[in-house]
Amino acid sequence: MDDVTDPQEKEMLKALMGIKKISVIDYSSCDESLSSKFNRKIEKVLDPNNLLVDVKDDGDSMKIYGFVSEDESTVKDFVLHSSSENSLICLCILSGT
Numbered sequence: 001m002d003d004v005t006d007p008q009e010k011e012m013l014k015a016l017m018g019i020k021k022i023s024v025i026d027y028s029s030c031d032e033s034l035s036s037k038f039n040r041k042i043e044k045v046l047d048p049n050n051l052l053v054d055v056k057d058d059g060d061s062m063k064i065y066g067f068v069s070e071d072e073s074t075v076k077d078f079v080l081h082s083s084s085e086n087s088l089i090c091l092c093i094l095s096g097t
Contacts, residue, residue: 019092020092021090022089022092023089026086026087027088028086030086035086039083042081046065051063051064052065060084061084062080062082063080064079065078065079066078076092077090077093078090
């Protein structure tokens, strides 16, 4: 990271280095009934108060949720859910980044 001079690139690299764990669930090969059940369950579990962004484009959708630290100073985890693509991505961020 020392050889990067662009401030935006440095900030991006710092954020990427703070990712502790990535979990990806791709259930696109499930039949429609099962993937619908899975999508409903995910939506029930994820708190709408944590919804940061809900993007829709040509029938595709992506919801991004953020979960804050106990002192509410930083977002510590992100969850990306695409019901149209039948995928769920969880990013766990290292504390203090």
